[in-house]
Amino acid sequence: MLALADLIKPGMRGAFYGRHSTDKQTMETQRSMAYEFAKKYGCMITCEYEDAGVSARKKKLDDRDGISLLLKEAIDGKFDFVLINHHDRIARNPTEHQKIRMILAGCNIPVVISSSESLYDSGDFIVDLIKDGTSKMEVDNTRIRTRDTAKSILIKGKWTGGKAPFGYRYDKVNKSFSQCGEELTIVRRVYELYRNREGFQSISRLISHEFGKTINKATVRWIITNPFYAGYMSHHRKSEHSRNSITPIENWLMIKSDLIEPIMSLDEWKETWAIFEQRKTGNLNPKMYKTSFFLSNLLYCSVCKGILTGKDQTTFDKKRSKLYGKKWYSCPTCKYKIELDRIHTVIDVVLKDLKSQNLETVSLDVYNELLKERQLVTNRLSRTTVELNGAEHQLQMAEDQSKRLASLVKDLETIDDNTKMVQILDLQKEHLSNRIKKLKTEINQLEKSAQYLELIEGNEDEITRNIKSMSIITNHDNDNDIRKMITYLVVQATFTPKTIDSKKIVTHGEIAIQTRSSLVRTTIS
Template identity: 40%
Template sequence: MDLSKILTPGLKGVFYGRHSTHKQVMDTQLRSAYELVEKYDCTIIEKILDKGVSSRKKNREGFKSLISAAYSKEFDFVIIYSHSRIARIPEEHDTFRATMHILDIPIIESETESLYDFGDTIFRAIKDGVAKYELDKIRVNTKNAIQTLAEKGRWTGGRAPFGYKYTPKKMSGTEKVEIIDLEIELVKKVFDLYKNNNGFTSIANQMPPNSHRGKAWNKDRVKNIITNPFYAGYISIRRKYENKHNAIKDRLEWVMEKSSLIPAILSIEEWEYCWSMYINKKDRKVPPKHFKTAFLLTSLLKCQNCDNLLTGKDQRTTSNQGKIYGKRLYLCKKCNYKIDADDAHDTTLKVFKSYQGVETVKVITAVQENVEGEINNIRGNIEVLEASWKREKEKLQLCIIEIEKCFKEKDQKEAHIKILGITKERLLDKVHQFERIIEEKRTRIKFLVEVQKNQSLIEEQLRNFQTASLSQSQELRALFLYVFEEIIVNDAGHLHCKFRFNLDEAK
């Protein structure tokens, strides 16, 4: 429903808020309500609050005051954060909504910018979906208090991560987070090793024995460091699942805010870079042995005839005297084409070295132009998705209007209402799906801007590129993957190296 037809400029309303415990705060509810009212040029003339009062309590003074004022017609509308602030039991919702419906006083939910209307309650009851909806709301609102703290960069509880010590205000007069020097040096080593493409287990094996607060390092302890933005100076909540062993949630579910309390040991761009490496490995975009391979051109070398990737195969054998026979080869399984791996490596290295002297400024420009091209493509995709989202949103609004008409007409059959209800749910799922995809693409743009296009991070890669030791195969492999997009081989064994960015113009 279009709220502009209800919240016309100049109307006066009251805000009703409630939270269950004295540890919770009303900030989230109030902020949301005032932002919505300001949007429609209306005013809130009174705040009626039930602080630290359970919705199950029958005699809520604030709630009774709200009903009394409604009968006196002291305001034009009521604004609440969400319907869970009113009650948990469906019957109580029905009674309250029916009362306000008779008094012709609309109730607005600021969280969803929707009308908390009488007809929609009946619709939900018919669908028998109230119980699940209420449970979901309870979960959301329990987290809102912690979210308010996190959004202010304040401490949200628990022990400080490895490398830090937290002292509450009541103990020292000032709330503070301090660095533990010996531990933080180990944290820096963890990040350095990870940026050099070492895995969690490999890093754990390279750490001093029993140096993790008196315990041995393992892959979970390394993972906890790499995936925690605390080290970049950010408070975060909702990062992990409660009942799953060290499992990280989707970033879209996190609440993550900069905190003045935390002395950061790396920039947020550096942390995002490490996070992207973690996600690529987790989603199998980067296989476990992606970097640790003697076949430097794996996942890069393509057959010109069939466009298939060539795979490495070691056909060497060693005699009893230690002499090596045979060769390492790259094979195209479709064309049965073979190329000597050492020859392919030597050719690629020559091309690689020919570009090592390119001026840093020119390479940075080439990299950033490449990233900007990807950003523009994603923005175009977002425009298409937003148009589809808008169409589904319009269909949803029409469906809601049709449902409202059904409740006003006495002869409407329950089956018809149920069909409309199912349609509404499907449209709502589509709308949410589009919103999620759009948000993911916006997050990708944010990463490209802050990390891939970041000059200092590009310079770090270029320092490796321009001073690479040809004896370190793992480092060289990582650089090949960064510099080359693909390498095409033809029947004659000639290689054509395609760079990820335009280094020819930078030469």
Template identity: 25%
Template sequence: MKERKIIKVVGYIRISTDEEHQPYSLSAQEERIREYVRLRKREGYRIFKIYSDQKSGATLDRPGLQSLISDAEKGLFDVVLIVKMDRLWRNLADQLYLIEQFQKLGIRLEATDEDIDLETPDGITWAQIRGAFNEAERRKISYRTKMGMRKKASLGGWCGGYTPFGYSYDKYAKTLTPNEEEAPLIKEIFYLYVTKKMGAKSIATYLNKKGVRTRGRYPFSTSRIISIITNPIYTGKIRWDGKIYPGTHQAIIDEKTFNEAQTILARRREDPSLRRSNSSNYLLSGLLHCERCRRYMVGVNAHGRNDVYHYYACPGRFKYGECAMQSLPKEKVEKAILSQIKEIFRTDALLKRICKRVKEKMAEKIPKKKAELKNLEKEILKRKSTIQKYLIAFETGKMNAESCNERARELEEEIYLLKEKHIRLQEEISNSETFSFNLEEVKKGH
């Protein structure tokens, strides 16, 4: 008797935090898939693997799905089995793309709870029509959700999303309430800004020195302080879709103080983007260490009345206000260091010892730096994933634009700092691994 061909089947299951009503849990979906395969055992069906995601279907950028696609390209299975089509995709474009990819690879797509026929033109057309209707229905739901949120905001209700620093969300009363620990800090920030006339950077320095941290346990930055003093939520108002409505929650700051803060801000024109490094040629950026906090110093510009001044500054000071290290004039620092280098080049024995010691020290640090590099990559991916979740929450009407932008801005700032560190580490590792020296060549280069 001819042996029946084994048909390798993989299952794909998904639930999403942005779906209010989950018809099936992951375990329930897996159970239905396994039962489907068990009933077709005589046909040669065998479970090869189950892929899963706990992420919105609004994007194909899901770990489980990407792993499934990668294995499909390797020809590891014959059938992809799902409970319903919306477990794989949420929009027609993604549906068409995946169907085409599976067809090219000779992989069948089947569902336990839907009749999917992708082997005939009529079946494919019907699947496309159904996908278009499903997408239209989801858009209607999203639109109704957003309209509901707008109505809720107009009535003074909190529309969800990232709870502002200074408040907690009372899920029973469905409103914001002042946080016992954070609300006094909000009052202190406004007091320092309005009454004491401290700048945003100085306030960040003050809070960081006191050991105060954001909810994410990060130091306060200038931009974080500015986002607080410009948020009308603290006056008992709700900002939604560019409009401000009277809120039902308790104010932390009175209207007069808030307006005074906006006037001061406009007069000072404080803008963190003005503090970014410029395009001047800072030869020692990333090479100089701050003697106080050991951060790498970077080149910055200071605009005077009639000229632009160049400095090397510690990010711990100008970005977070944590470090007391004074900025160093670019020209003086570079001149002093070049003078020391010239002295070294005059003595062969000293130059040899320095080069040898440098090579040894660089080699010793490589394993630790590589481990740190991997950790940085994980932290960057973690924050990118969090931003994606906030964007999906915004797109589906679960989070307002202001809350989404505020939290995404904080995370992007963290990613920027992590990427800076990642680039420096990569360069250090590359330099350490390729470092070599020839005394005559070194002197000739001088």
């Protein structure tokens, strides 16, 4: 390997590359050391490439604009050598280090570490590999130490640092939180809207409209998923690999803190979290309420037993401010259709039926129906758990048998009955492992469904409140409220076409609606 003075000659064009991980750091020290080096060797820095506030651990090489441009322009021959402040500025990953070395070596461009006036590429693969590995180990150890320190601070009920959640302010001098009344009013409204089945984007728009304050859907999401509002601090809530991802709640450490004046109980927050879990798995899509087809996924054809689908064939003329066309429910199999407004006359019948009954009795009937649903989920969970235990036992037996037979195989080239049996067992183990993985996923979803039914839909007080609020709804109310009422009360609706004209439009029919408390029938003409 040539000495540094033999590689870097006066008049050569240098390129400075700098990187720091957070916005609180600066590039000045790295840059000044690079310019001092260039001055010492009689060179000029003609190009600068920076990745400011970019973590080399979190962002891959191709996702860092500064280093990506440097490598591209190295190929174009825009400079003769590169100056970095330290080995770990250019990369943290051993594979990325080797990729950078290969590209720059192919361009005959040396990389100099200005802080030690040494070459980034030592010429010894093993030495470089050790340095690269050490660089990664340092950042991993730092991350672990930081995480462990934060955990120990949290266990004491103290604030681990950073920006306080929306609605609170942290006083570093007094080490205490204060409430921001205006923002907490928004937080309470966010929780109310979310429990009423609004989605993050919808809540963001509604808050902006109601309060004149812009909050994006990411902020709404962090508000909903943060137990801070119930007086609890949390650790390991965010994923290490993606700060926008939330880890499973089973992995969290939650500590009640006397520093926080909560605005809700932990049970209230857990109820909201249960809704979030159901939505995340797709079992409770907020958009299911945002439809003018109130009987969507609930209305069946008595002839073919298929579901009637909604078709919106309306268009709006902006110039005339007029709506043209109609909305239909149609049977894809029988090919008939019926106007939405005619089907929805049944809403009045359902509401009339609800108001004619004792609301406490209706609430009890709904509660009992939901108890049955909970029992079905519990039974399925029990069966799946038994199946999982059986699969895990079979896998253990297959592994033990495979190890025993493998010890009888003389060498890798021998193909005998033992070898064949080992291969068969390996296939069986792979099949069982995949099955176990699927069963664990199913159990996780069933557990969350059971929790949701227990905390939300199966909560007797919640049911009573919902029934009472639904009893004063009219067919002129908000579409979301009507849709929510229908999905809450109606188990299934069955439509029977009686008369169909030449255009396949139903002119006369009957509809039967099975609610959770009664059976309602009416004629549609």
